[in-house]
Amino acid sequence: MKPYLLQTVKTLAMLGAMRGRIDLSSKELAQQMNVSQQTASRYLLELDKIGVITRELGIKKQLIHITDTGIKLLEKEYSEYQQIFEVSNRIILKGRVVSGLGEGKYYTEQDGYKSQFKDKLGFIPYPGTLNIEVNPIERNKIRLLKTYNGIAIDGFKTESRTFGNVKCFQAMVNNIKGAVILPLRSHYSMILEFISPVHMREASRLKDGDEVEVIINIYNEDNHGD
Amino acid sequence: MKPYLLQTVKTLAMLGAMRGRIDLSSKELAQQMNVSQQTASRYLLELDKIGVITRELGIKKQLIHITDTGIKLLEKEYSEYQQIFEVSNRIILKGRVVSGLGEGKYYTEQDGYKSQFKDKLGFIPYPGTLNIEVNPIERNKIRLLKTYNGIAIDGFKTESRTFGNVKCFQAMVNNIKGAVILPLRSHYSMILEFISPVHMREASRLKDGDEVEVIINIYNEDNHGD
DNA sequence: ATTACTAGCATTCGAGTAC
DNA sequence: TGTACTCGAATGCTAGTAA
Numbered sequence: 468m469k470p471y472l473l474q475t476v477k478t479l480a481m482l483g484a485m486r487g488r489i490d491l492s493s494k495e496l497a498q499q500m501n502v503s504q505q506t507a508s509r510y511l512l513e514l515d516k517i518g519v520i521t522r523e524l525g526i527k528k529q530l531i532h533i534t535d536t537g538i539k540l541l542e543k544e545y546s547e548y549q550q551i552f553e554v555s556n557r558i559i560l561k562g563r564v565v566s567g568l569g570e571g572k573y574y575t576e577q578d579g580y581k582s583q584f585k586d587k588l589g590f591i592p593y594p595g596t597l598n599i600e601v602n603p604i605e606r607n608k609i610r611l612l613k614t615y616n617g618i619a620i621d622g623f624k625t626e627s628r629t630f631g632n633v634k635c636f637q638a639m640v641n642n643i644k645g646a647v648i649l650p651l652r653s654h655y656s657m658i659l660e661f662i663s664p665v666h667m668r669e670a671s672r673l674k675d676g677d678e679v680e681v682i683i684n685i686y687n688e689d690n691h692g693d
Numbered sequence: 694m695k696p697y698l699l700q701t702v703k704t705l706a707m708l709g710a711m712r713g714r715i716d717l718s719s720k721e722l723a724q725q726m727n728v729s730q731q732t733a734s735r736y737l738l739e740l741d742k743i744g745v746i747t748r749e750l751g752i753k754k755q756l757i758h759i760t761d762t763g764i765k766l767l768e769k770e771y772s773e774y775q776q777i778f779e780v781s782n783r784i785i786l787k788g789r790v791v792s793g794l795g796e797g798k799y800y801t802e803q804d805g806y807k808s809q810f811k812d813k814l815g816f817i818p819y820p821g822t823l824n825i826e827v828n829p830i831e832r833n834k835i836r837l838l839k840t841y842n843g844i845a846i847d848g849f850k851t852e853s854r855t856f857g858n859v860k861c862f863q864a865m866v867n868n869i870k871g872a873v874i875l876p877l878r879s880h881y882s883m884i885l886e887f888i889s890p891v892h893m894r895e896a897s898r899l900k901d902g903d904e905v906e907v908i909i910n911i912y913n914e915d916n917h918g919d
Numbered sequence: 920a921t922t923a924c925t926a927g928c929a930t931t932c933g934a935g936t937a938c
Numbered sequence: 939t940g941t942a943c944t945c946g947a948a949t950g951c952t953a954g955t956a957a
Contacts, residue, residue, distance in 0.1 A: 470696035471950085480777045493922065503952050508923055527920055545778055548771040551706045604725050607708055607715040697931090719941065729933045734942055753940055924956075932948065938941085 468540065475500065475510045476519055476537050477544070484520070485533045485541070492528040558683045560608050562599040562659065564673050571596030571660055579623035579630055584662070587618050588635060588646050592662035596648065597640065599659045599679060606657055612636065613649060615685045620648075637684040641671040647683055699770065701726065701736045702745055702763050710746070710759045711767070718754040784838055784909045788825040788885065790899050797822030797886060805849035805856055810888070813844050814861060814872050818888035822874065823866065825885045825905060835883070838862065839875060841911045846874075863910040867897040873909055 478499055483489050497507035511531070514520045519537035523530040533541075550559065572595040574580060585591050601609060617634035624630070635646040638661060645663025659681060667673055704725055709715050723733035737757070740746045745763035749756040759767075798821040800806060811817050827835055843860035850856070861872040864887060871889025885907060893899055 470700045473700075474696045477773065477777070481773060485777065492920090504921095505923075505952055505954095506950080509950085512923075524922070529922080541774070541777065545774040547703065547707060548767070548774055551703070551711065551767060552771055604708065604717075604721045607717070610716075611709055611712065718939095731933055731942075732931080735931085738942080750941075755941085922957085925954085927951100927953095929949100929951065931950080932946100934946095935944085937943075 472510065472513060472519070473540065473544065475514060476533060476540060479520065479531060479533060480541055484531050485538060488523070488530040488532045490528045491531050495528075556685055558608050558612055558685060559680060560601055560605040560683070561678060561680050562601040562605075564668075564675055564677045564679060565598050565600045565658065566675055567596065567598040567658075567660075571598065574630070575662060577625075577630060579625070580620060583620045587620065588637070590645075590664040592645070593664060593666045595666070596660040596662050597667040597673065599640075599661060599681060601657050601659055603657065609657070609659070612683060612685065617649070617685075618646070639682045640667065640679050641673070643667065643671060647681065694766065698736065698740060698745070699766065701740060702759060702766060703770070705746065705757060705759060706767055710757050711764060714749070714756040714758045716754045717757050721754075782911055784911060785906060786827055786835075786909070787904060787906050788827040790894075790901055790903045790905060791824050791826045791884065792901055793822060793824040793886075797824065800856070801888060803851075803856060805851070806846060809846045810872075813846065814863070816871075816890040818871070819890060819892045821892075822886040822888050823893040823899065825866075825887060825907060827883045827885055835885070838909060838911065843875070843911075844872075865908045866893065866905050867899070869893065869897060873907065
């Protein structure tokens with residue numbers, strides 16, 4: 468979608484073309500958008516061609532109506548602005564399912580962690596984590612996520628070794644509730660580890676390379692750490 | 694504002710550049726926007742030039758942050774989408790009662806305004822205005838409000854000075870009918886001034902810091918100004 | 920009145936490439 | 939790696955104008 472066409476549909480919507488047909492000449496649209504009459508005319512032709520609006524040419528102006536395709540376009544744009552301004556208590560990011568080294572299973576089976584997961588998250592995770600390689604462009608969101616306190620899971624010691632502190636955030640993948648786990652001290656990683664009461668790869672039919680959306684709950688904005 | 698630049702700022706905002714600096718290369722932005730690296734680089738240069746973003750060039754990527762100017766741009770766009778989807782003949786917003794500088798009393802006592810209030814609003818306001826500091830998250834609604842014509846109150850001159858044009862909207866606070874007043878030419882303000890036939894602080898037992906809801910009547914959608 | 924074509928100018932694009 | 943310049947091609951713009 469060309470940006471100027473999107474702006475045109477938006478302008479039409481603001482003039483009421485989403486709710487019904489509006490009487491509009493290319494000259495009027497041109498004035499509204501600060502372009503020439505010819506350009507406005509071309510915009511309308513292009514939008515018509517790609518099925519975003521319907522037109523009926525009258526003897527004078529034209530009757531313009533935004534189609535469902537056009538409405539979907541606007542809704543998508545609107546929801547993106549909502550994400551920018553309103554949905555600040557959660558972070559949404561996309562990534563791909565990848566295979567880990569089996570470490571996730573080892574960690575989630577430790578009683579020291581398991582009991583805390585049950586107490587603080589309300590579920591005992593299925594052994595193993597779903598590793599999600601976050602889309603490179605969204606790694607800034609991981610950095611942002613790390614500034615929130617989240618749910619603290621304390622480290623502990625066993626006879627053989629030490630397990631470090633981690634923090635969790637309630638999260639959702641493919642409509643299944645769970646949590647993402649972040650090690651407190653770690654190098655910068657683009658892999659998110661997701662745990663849930665069920666076996667994700669089975670319940671959600673996920674395999675390596677599948678793209679998933681992770682919705683992470685960060686509770687509130689005052690929850691900043693560090 | 695060129696449409697493609699607006700889209701660029703929106704993309705940056707979705708990547709978190711409104712909340713803080715984000716690490717981003719022109720190549721990554723290019724992928725996100727489906728343009729070439731060169732074009733993305735130019736977009737960033739243009740946005741920097743017009744003061745919409747700030748950049749810090751690092752050894753690798755660049756640190757990008759959206760300025761207040763850029764945020765205002767996005768807010769304007771967002772409020773226009775709200776207008777499209779939230780069809781309503783009124784704007785509801787919340788704020789807190791704050792103290793003014795006594796100016797409200799001075800203005801509401803001017804005969805030049807008083808007579809027009811009586812004619813056009815149907816009441817003579819109690820001397821003084823109830824100043825309401827609008828909840829920051831709802832400041833976009835004020836911008837939206839400003840795009841409506843409202844009820845025009847003409848400016849006038851006295852021997853000593855000039856009083857500017859203002860516009861009003863019928864409004865309600867704590868179930869008491871009155872109007873909000875907006876100066877026609879003014880910098881961006883988060884303070885709404887509410888007038889009514891009665892002394893609001895007394896009739897409604899309001900004091901500084903109290904939260905109030907303001908319901909503003911904008912009549913109809915064709916009532917746009919400018 | 921309109922819409923919208925054509926022609927030519929202006930802007931924008933991306934490949935190549937310097938740094 | 940990066941950023942960002944040059945420059946030819948592609949796209950977009952408007953004036954003139956036909957219908």
